[in-house]
């Protein structure tokens with residue numbers, strides 16, 4: 001049994017405690033949490049800083065780790081997507097496997113305990129099977145035209161079968177983005193996922209012209225489809241935005257993680273929150289700066305009471321895999337957003353989004369969330385930049 005204390009304990013589902021004590025067993029299960037005065041200080045491990053639950057990375061692509069530093073920054077999403085397609089099979093299997101293991105180790109060091117990870121194939125499955133981190137694997141489908149829909153669905157079913165070999169890991173089929181998936185693929189995937197994990201993770205409104213594609217069938221994504229040798233006849237224009245188009249194809253019942261949301265309007269957020277069932281808004285600020293050099297309007301989401309989560313995206317569009325570093329980036333640009341809100345995004349909201357909140361996401365009795373020390377942060381109003389992450393449990 002361990003009794004652990006710090007300047008601040010941030011449980012994530014209860015008020016922060018000054019000089020509180022967390023008691024956990026040798027497996028890390030939380031037994032109790034209480035005021036420091038109730039404990040004999042000789043029995044207590046005392047740290048300087050803030051203790052938070054293990055971080056949940058709600059969006060990553062572990063399989064792209066080998067592309068670290070390979071794609072130039074700030075060239076826009078369409079250039080980025082073309083680079084990923086070109087580079088995907090250009091490294092040896094050994095290089096890819098080594099990069100995946102190193103990336104997972106980096107997440108562990110950075111206090112991450114669970115990941116919502118996108119997979120287009122099986123290349124990350126062996127590492128996931130080692131069980132060092134908990135995963136929900138989103139098996140991501142795209143077709144770029146109706147003639148490719150059946151193949152995409154077949155591939156998805158085979159991948160879903162293969163995930164059954166990964167112990168204690170959830171998995172579900174999902175679609176990549178509205179611009180890369182036909183309406184039929186989106187509807188069928190939504191229907192199949194309802195029978196499985198019931199969670200979708202969809203890249204949404206990351207680039208400005210995505211809305212134009214579905215409002216007036218114009219802009220850079222029409223050119224992208226033509227560049228890829230694909231027809232645009234399947235694109236349905238006339239919607240008010242990409243998000244509002246997508247919602248006409250999805251049932252209410254699957255949980256939805258919308259990833260990026262850089263160009264989501266106030267109306268989009270309202271409509272999704274009212275009509276789309278359980279929605280989580282996953283933010284990956286470092287990747288947005290890397291690719292588009294543009295950030296979502298986070299204060300708008302906070303004002304709307306939207307449930308935010310934090311993702312790192314992949315090392316193809318980020319210099320590291322750290323939820324805390326993403327929180328630091330948001331604070332740098334939007335210091336008015338309370339740190340408590342962002343810590344909630346990076347812990348309990350991510351755990352809820354991935355269906356792991358029974359065990360993870362908050363420091364509360366019965367859970368095994370992992371305990372992470374933010375060294376150098378002795379107050380939730382303090383400066384987040386000069387800090388360091390240390391995994392305690």
Ligand SMILES: [Zn+2]
Pocket residue numbers: 059060061118203259313314
């Ligand atoms: Zn992504």
